[in-house]
Amino acid sequence: MKAMAFPRYGPPEVMAMADIEKPVPQENELLIRVHASTVTTAEIASLTGSPFIARLATGLFKPKQKVLGVEVSGEIEAVGASVSRFTVGEQVFAYCGFNGHAEYICMAEDGIVIRKPENVGHGEAAAAVDGMLTAIPFMRDKGDVQKGDQVLINGASGSIGTFAVQLGKYYGAHVTGVCSTGNVDLVKSIGADEVIDYKKEDFTSTGQTYDVIFDTVNKSSFGKCKGALTEGGVYLTTFPTLPVMVRRLVPGKKGRKRAVFHAAGLRKPREKIMDMVFIKDLLEQGKVRSVIDRTYPLEKVPEAYEYIEKGHKKGNVVIKVSED
Ligand SMILES: NC(=O)c1ccc[n+]([C@@H]2O[C@H](COP(=O)([O-])OP(=O)(O)OC[C@H]3O[C@@H](n4cnc5c(N)ncnc54)[C@H](OP(=O)(O)O)[C@@H]3O)[C@@H](O)[C@H]2O)c1
Incomplete structure (x- = not known):
């Protein structure tokens, strides 16, 4: 073959x-x-x-x-x-x-x-697997995204990002997507309530705060995003940066702003299979594309x-x- x-x-x-x-x-x-x-x-x-x-x-x-x-x-x-x-x-x-x-x-x-x-089709189905199997544990488990939460997705036009935006809307959050000028319409089209064009504006200095900031593409840092988190807010990253990993070893007080890296790929097959069923449901219901x-x-x-x-x-x- x-x-x-x-x-x-x-x-x-x-x-x-x-x-x-x-x-x-x-x-x-x-x-x-x-x-x-x-x-x-x-x-x-x-x-x-x-x-x-x-x-x-x-x-x-x-x-x-x-x-x-x-x-x-x-x-x-x-x-x-x-x-x-x-x-x-x-x-x-x-x-x-x-x-x-x-x-x-x-x-x-x-x-x-x-x-x-x-x-x-087969292309859409294949494309929904890895991005969703990564976005789901970040948004649902690590971010605990709830109805009414303010959620920001950095890298909103990428694979994980496009799914994270749609999951945020599915969980009832107010979702802000961050991408470059050429992708603003795309990110709006998948449901983002607001879009920040990173070529024109820095999301960490708008004065808005978020319960969850999910940097899918490792283009920010917890230090820089801290001021844009609500008290008790969480910064999620797909990349294990040294400062985030060090913080992991030193648990902060309850209610403090947190930074979390998660290796979604290392989850147990059983958990991934259950999430595949969830992905299938979301695709069938047209909640995610x-x-x-x-x-x-x-x-x-x-x-x-x-x-x-x-x-x-x-x-x-x-x-x-x-x-x-
Ligand atoms: N932790 C885990 O378990 C896990 C699992 C899978 C993947 N990952 C990692 O997650 C990362 C993202 O994966 P992905 O597949 O979603 O990436 P991707 O699809 O390749 O991301 C591409 C997107 O990044 C955006 N981007 C580039 N520079 C940016 C910036 N400065 N600010 C905001 N957005 C920017 C681009 O938008 P513009 O064109 O608009 O700039 C583009 O749409 C990768 O590093 C991957 O290795 C981690």
Whole structure:
């Protein structure tokens, strides 16, 4: 089968189409014919092997996994003998972690895979997995976003950001999105009550305070945002900066302003599967939609990573692996 592989760490050019063995499902596995995967910003570290510390997980001298692609949507082509929850022909979407940029993937039936909502295409379904599985624990669990809260999302036009804005509205918050001029209309279109254009205004110096500031793209700091938090407000970040990690070791008094980093990717599979069901419901009800910036064919995956490396994608970038 065709896959986009990378034999060594490096820039997107190190990737090349490869003909690799089609996987055979084990007893408890599903063989999924992949229709769509995506390219995500977090994967750049796995591709380049930088920062070096990331290699502790991905392989010290060369990548352990040769095919990227963390989320997929597709159709079940075969099932192992003991599989009972899925049947051939069903459409599913999944968090696979690696190996999404290939024509086929095998996943355990109790993996992070569930039936795809019928009202969205494979590209939209695949694109909703990683961004939502990250935005949900931040907004719901760490931010405890409630009706009437003032919530600010920095990086509101990115993958996590576009989902965080929509989740904030779902939980009944007053949501302010921060993005650049060209993305103001997009962020309004997904429901933000207010949009701050960071090219024109610094959200930390408007005088407005927020119960939750969620910096999805690591472009601010707790120190700078503290003045824009309400008493007891929380600053959330997707990136483990030293000051935030040090604060984690020194718990502040109750009711104080807090800074929280969370490694959403390290949550237990069980929790992620439950959130997949929640994502499916939200997509079905039209409460959340995936923003798709561009779609590339499998052969153009390196170009897709080159594009997202620049740091300005809008929502998600989809890879069309095969026809729907
Ligand atoms: N902690 C976790 O568990 C976890 C899980 C997944 C990902 N992550 C990390 O989360 C981060 C965000 O991921 P993502 O996929 O959402 O990123 P993304 O989609 O690549 O974010 C791109 C967006 O960032 C915006 N942006 C760039 N500079 C900005 C600035 N100065 N102020 C505000 N917005 C700015 C861009 O908007 P403009 O074009 O308008 O500038 C663009 O729309 C990544 O670093 C990723 O590694 C963490």
